[in-house]
Amino acid sequence: MKTPLYxxxxxxxxxxxxxxxxxxxxTDFFISTIGMIFTNIAxxxxxxxxxxxxxxxxxxxxxxxxxxxxxxxxALSPLQLFFxxxxxxxxxxxxxxxxxxxxxxxxxxxxxxxxxFDLKGLSQxxxxxxxxxxxxxxxxxxxxxxxxxxxxxSLIGASLIMIxxxxxxxxxxxxxxDPWNVISLVNRFRDFAxxxxxIFNDFFKFIFTFIIPIGCIAFYxxxxxxxxxxxxxxxxxxxxxxxxxxFIIANAVWNKGxxxxxxxxx
Amino acid sequence: xxxxxxENLSKHYKVLNRSEGLSGALKDLFSRDYRIVKAxxxxxxxxxxxxxxxxxxxxxxxxxxxxxxxxxxxxxxxxLLTVNGRIPTKNRxxxxxxxxxxxxxxxxxWWDLPVIESFKILRxxxxxxxxxxNENMNIFEELIDLKAxxxxxxRYLSLGQRMLCDIVASFLHNPKVIFLDEPTIGLDISIKSRxxxxxxxxxxxxxxxxxxxxxxxxxxxxxxKRIVIIDKGTTVYDGSIQKVSSMFGAxxxxxxxxxxxxxxxxxxxxxxxNGHFSQASAITMEQSEEGWIHFTINQDEVHxxxxxxxxxxHYPVHDIKIEEISIDKIVKNIYEGxxx
Numbered sequence: 001m002k003t004p005l006y007x008x009x010x011x012x013x014x015x016x017x018x019x020x021x022x023x024x025x026x027t028d029f030f031i032s033t034i035g036m037i038f039t040n041i042a043x044x045x046x047x048x049x050x051x052x053x054x055x056x057x058x059x060x061x062x063x064x065x066x067x068x069x070x071x072x073x074x075a076l077s078p079l080q081l082f083f084x085x086x087x088x089x090x091x092x093x094x095x096x097x098x099x100x101x102x103x104x105x106x107x108x109x110x111x112x113x114x115x116x117f118d119l120k121g122l123s124q125x126x127x128x129x130x131x132x133x134x135x136x137x138x139x140x141x142x143x144x145x146x147x148x149x150x151x152x153x154s155l156i157g158a159s160l161i162m163i164x165x166x167x168x169x170x171x172x173x174x175x176x177x178d179p180w181n182v183i184s185l186v187n188r189f190r191d192f193a194x195x196x197x198x199i200f201n202d203f204f205k206f207i208f209t210f211i212i213p214i215g216c217i218a219f220y221x222x223x224x225x226x227x228x229x230x231x232x233x234x235x236x237x238x239x240x241x242x243x244x245x246x247f248i249i250a251n252a253v254w255n256k257g258x259x260x261x262x263x264x265x266x
Numbered sequence: 267x268x269x270x271x272x273e274n275l276s277k278h279y280k281v282l283n284r285s286e287g288l289s290g291a292l293k294d295l296f297s298r299d300y301r302i303v304k305a306x307x308x309x310x311x312x313x314x315x316x317x318x319x320x321x322x323x324x325x326x327x328x329x330x331x332x333x334x335x336x337x338x339x340x341x342x343x344x345x346l347l348t349v350n351g352r353i354p355t356k357n358r359x360x361x362x363x364x365x366x367x368x369x370x371x372x373x374x375x376w377w378d379l380p381v382i383e384s385f386k387i388l389r390x391x392x393x394x395x396x397x398x399x400n401e402n403m404n405i406f407e408e409l410i411d412l413k414a415x416x417x418x419x420x421r422y423l424s425l426g427q428r429m430l431c432d433i434v435a436s437f438l439h440n441p442k443v444i445f446l447d448e449p450t451i452g453l454d455i456s457i458k459s460r461x462x463x464x465x466x467x468x469x470x471x472x473x474x475x476x477x478x479x480x481x482x483x484x485x486x487x488x489x490x491k492r493i494v495i496i497d498k499g500t501t502v503y504d505g506s507i508q509k510v511s512s513m514f515g516a517x518x519x520x521x522x523x524x525x526x527x528x529x530x531x532x533x534x535x536x537x538x539x540n541g542h543f544s545q546a547s548a549i550t551m552e553q554s555e556e557g558w559i560h561f562t563i564n565q566d567e568v569h570x571x572x573x574x575x576x577x578x579x580h581y582p583v584h585d586i587k588i589e590e591i592s593i594d595k596i597v598k599n600i601y602e603g604x605x606x
Contacts, residue, residue: 002359006393009390010387010390010391013383013386013387013390014376014387017376017379017380017383017387018376018378018379021378021379021419022378097372099334099339099369100369100372100374102337102338102339102358102362103337103339103362103367103374104362104374104391105359105360105361105362105363105391105392106359106362106391107359115376259341
């Protein structure tokens with residue numbers, strides 16, 4: 001049995017080398033980082049415009065919206081950083097190069113995902129942390145030790161939700177060969193993660209809570225910090241658990257997929 | 267001891283019967299009209315430790331499927347399969363620890379990283395201890411002058427250099443069995459012979475069992491004592507390469523092209539060659555496209571030059587080619603009783 005430490009060591013050596021190699025293309029690095037920063041800032045912009053005209057939306061202030069938005073940026077960062085190779089899986093499946101990932105004494109998903117570390121995602125982490133600090137200062141969120149632990153736990157749980165959904169989308173490729181459209185569709189869900197589920201009608205509220213638990217990525221866990229004294233719905237505490245359960249399911253589907261995928265002819 | 271054992275191994279695929287045209291494509295969306303394709307059927311094979319076995323067959327013969335089953339990528343439909351005493355698909359990761367695989371044109375090194383970093387990462391993945399790592403790297407260094415390539419990213423290597431690196435890398439963790447799938451494909455003669463040398467030396471030094479697939483019979487002649495020829499998913503010949511070489515080693519294919527004006531003369535040419543050379547069984551003929559005609563000639567009985575001279579004397583030859591006999595031709599000959 002291989003320990004997490006074994007995988008961590010391998011990951012670190014691959015990623016260090018990968019970063020070294022990537023930094024050789026400096027222009028590419030700077031342009032994509034700047035692009036990423038703009039994308040993330042542009043995401044806040046519509047919210048800012050809305051709040052410029054109205055003081056609150058469904059009982060939420062601009063700073064609360066900012067908090068949720070930045071929480072979602074952080075929760076989506078691990079997907080961006082460590083699982084970006086999901087976007088290339090169609091070409092590996094179609095050309096048959098995917099079978100190379102079966103040929104090492106390692107977990108196939110680990111081996112596959114370890115090949116890409118998306119450097120520009122680090123700017124997303126930076127913006128998320130900066131925005132979260134700003135918003136919580138404005139909102140007087142108390143960062144006690146308990147709250148920090150709670151934040152880390154809920155971020156891990158939340159990040160697993162979108163990771164699992166994307167892995168499920170990618171896994172469809174083992175049967176349908178080209179999962180690009182499914183992946184793009186599921187990727188759209190992340191746009192909804194940054195909005196408070198409470199602004200949707202009951203139908204979408206139900207969907208985004210129980211069917212595709214996008215609300216558990218940022219909105220519900222944020223309530224832990226935004227409304228610590230209120231009676232929150234139970235879902236607020238459950239969202240980290242949902243992430244873990246989803247990941248177990250996604251991993252099982254992926255494993256079933258790699259067993260049924262047979263690669264192309266030669 | 268049998269390192270690899272296949273007993274009545276089969277792999278069947280379910281394939282949708284496609285209908286024609288757009289309406290057919292729409293119909294196929296809901297069709298349940300499958301047929302079974304037998305990629306491998308009832309294949310039995312035993313390979314001993316330390317052997318190099320050439321595994322050949324025409325395209326679509328089931329070579330890749332068999333290799334994929336032996337490496338644990340594909341699960342057999344039925345039959346027994348053990349490699350190094352294990353069932354490859356069971357506990358895949360553990361199995362991979364003891365085998366090595368090189369797939370022709372697809373590198374398993376890290377594309378963007380310098381060569382030496384790939385070796386260091388492989389060392390971690392396979393948990394190779396420092397002293398065996400150093401020992402192996404020294405052997406590789408002697409064989410392929412690895413140090414000169416250390417700092418070059420894999421993607422800057424030539425195809426031949428990359429192949430050499432891939433092959434030695436597959437020996438790094440001292441596996442018991444190595445599968446080399448088309449290691450010389452697309453390479454020129456000089457690098458091919460280096461690759462053969464490297465494989466031969468490493469096999470002798472480490473007593474690794476090697477399964478080699480190739481389209482190039484000279485690879486097999488240079489490396490293997492034993493050749494397994496498969497076609498349509500099952501063995502058609504399993505035995506010494508010498509027998510195949512002595513049977514077909516003297517065979518050459520002479521390809522002749524006549525100018526378009528002479529296309530009509532093709533049949534006539536065939537009959538006239540047949541009539542001129544009395545040992546008719548030594549020459550087989552086949553017409554190909556664009557006025558090409560292929561003569562497979564057994565030189566033990568008829569000299570190729572005589573045939574060429576005769577044709578050149580009577581017909582306005584446009585172009586010629588001379589080739590060694592291909593695997594496909596050998597398989598065809600075996601069916602016709604060539605090795606019986």
